[in-house]
Amino acid sequence: MRPVRVFGLLLAIALALFFTFGYAVAVREQLTLYHPESSGQYGYKGVFLLLQRAGYTVKTVKDFPLESRGPVICFTGRFVPLEEKEKILAWVESGGTVVEMAGSLPRLLPFEEEYKFIVPGREGAVSQRPVFSGVEYYPMGAGFFTLRSPENGLYHIDGDYLIYFHRYGEGAVITWTDPKGLLNKHLKAYPDNAVVFTLLIREFAPGGDLFFLHPPIGAQGGKRAALTTALQGFRPRRGGIALLFLAGILVFGKATARLGRPRPLPEETGRSYREFLDSLAGLFQQAGAGYFVLERLLADLLAEAAAVAKLPPGTPPELLAENLARLTGGDFRRLPEIAVKIEKARAEAAGGGKKAGRRRRKENRRQLLADALCLERYREELETWKKSRISL
Known part of the structure; x- marks a missing residue:
């Protein structure tokens, strides 16, 4: 005041x-x-x-x-x-x-x-x-x-x-x-x-x-x-x-009067995970490292999925998707597809040189974001399923 x-x-x-x-x-x-x-x-x-x-x-x-x-x-x-x-x-x-x-x-x-x-x-x-x-x-x-x-x-x-x-x-x-x-x-x-x-x-x-x-x-x-x-x-x-x-009333009213119409205080809401991934995908795409982000997301998700399914680390994504669908009732069919896409991008990066780099830079930003959001959705479903098991 x-x-x-x-x-x-x-x-x-x-x-x-x-x-x-x-x-x-x-x-x-x-x-x-x-x-x-x-x-x-x-x-x-x-x-x-x-x-x-x-x-x-x-x-x-x-x-x-x-x-x-x-x-x-x-x-x-x-x-x-x-x-x-x-x-x-x-x-x-x-x-x-x-x-x-x-x-x-x-x-x-x-x-x-x-x-x-x-x-x-x-x-x-x-x-x-x-x-x-x-x-x-x-x-x-x-x-x-x-x-x-x-x-x-x-x-x-x-x-x-x-x-x-x-x-x-x-x-x-x-x-x-x-x-x-x-x-x-x-x-x-x-x-x-x-x-x-x-x-x-x-x-x-x-x-x-x-x-x-x-x-x-x-x-x-x-x-x-x-x-x-x-x-x-x-x-x-x-x-x-x-x-x-x-x-005194007039002085008090004058001192506390607002200039113009009152404005509501700005609501401080945090950025959504979708916005975070969108901006992050754009930055990494500009740097030629879009699939690097997806690789890190996939690695974390596969490790968590193996722990949920009680399978050893390194279990193929196809087997993990089947076990997760059976345990949670969810749809994990895109997990193997995204894993294959990331593996293919890694191989091209290792053997394609500048030509492969130019091709990766031409990758659609929306596709990178869609794959990242899909992996994030799988992670959230696993978290929700684990919490429901704990409450039981």
């Missing part, structure tokens, strides 16, 4: 593993994202424990607890069904308190607002409310939607409020537009973020039950929703990995 193909293969494997690992991380992130009982870096375990120490009975629920007054902490994404929103607002109007952790635009306000999208720097958000005792909040999201003049602003950056609440009926809708600021992985560096959240909850409910609604509102529930959200989150953040993976 060429080095470029090996490199392409290794690159494709590495990118496939990298892509798979990235997707697995995204899935795991979405399965634990904002979960109050998850101690992973994307969970809310730190906030969960702090609320418990503050005297709250924290419960994780999958459906909105309409039978209680809350507070209910719920997470909203890009879509909240209208029926779900109306049900929650009716519950708030009757005296409930909901904390909307908005991943994008707030979805639970009972009226339309003009939002401003800001990208925070390292500057912390501040509050003029005495209840927060001057504690700063450090947003961790890449950006969020703020209100310039909300009904009741709590925390702002240069007058743009990211935490605020609105009264609705007998209850309240609290909007928190930076849910990532309370993730476990950020609380180690910014523990005051969890303190701000706890002080906010205490302002609306001094104690009692507190509900975390998980999965987010609008999700279909279960692993299917988590996997769907993972796919949505995977695209913008790990699109580069996907592009690298596709590039």
Whole structure:
């Protein structure tokens, strides 16, 4: 295999593993994202424990607890069904308190607002409310939607409020537009973020039950929703990995592509004995030694035939042919004829000189080959007969 193909293969494997690992991380992130009982870096375990120490009975629920007054902490994404929103607002109007952790635009306000999208720097958000005792909040999201003049602003950056609440009926809708600021992985560096959240909850409910609604509102529930959200989150953040993976496939395909149509490997088949004899007969005929080849073949065959027939060496070919026919049932009638032809050629070579040599060179090549093949056929028949006798 060429080095470029090996490199392409290794690159494709590495990118496939990298892509798979990235997707697995995204899935795991979405399965634990904002979960109050998850101690992973994307969970809310730190906030969960702090609320418990503050005297709250924290419960994780999958459906909105309409039978209680809350507070209910719920997470909203890009879509909240209208029926779900109306049900929650009716519950708030009757005296409930909901904390909307908005991943994008707030979805639970009972009226339309003009939002401003800001990208925070390292500057912390501040509050003029005495209840927060001057504690700063450090947003961790890449950006969020703020209100310039909300009904009741709590925390702002240069007058743009990211935490605020609105009264609705007998209850309240609290909007928190930076849910990532309370993730476990950020609380180690910014523990005051969890303190701000706890002080906010205490302002609306001094104690009692507190509900975390998980999965987010609008999700279909279960692993299917988590996997769907993972796919949505995977695209913008790990699109580069996907592009690298596709590039690796293209490089690998280019490196291993054949130029032109694939050709089958040549079959290495040995030359047949017939081809060998044909070429050998031609060479010896050109050298004037065609019958020399036949003489050697005949001598070997007569020796083997004598051994099979259990006759002494030098037995005449006629007698050998008769005995072989009787023993094997084969047809060896041409054996004496070929022997006579070879003997005659030997005699001519001994007494004819140049004239005999010219006559031998005029011998038909096909006749030499036919005689050689006949002797070879006799030899193969004897071999087959001997093997059959051994098997018996």
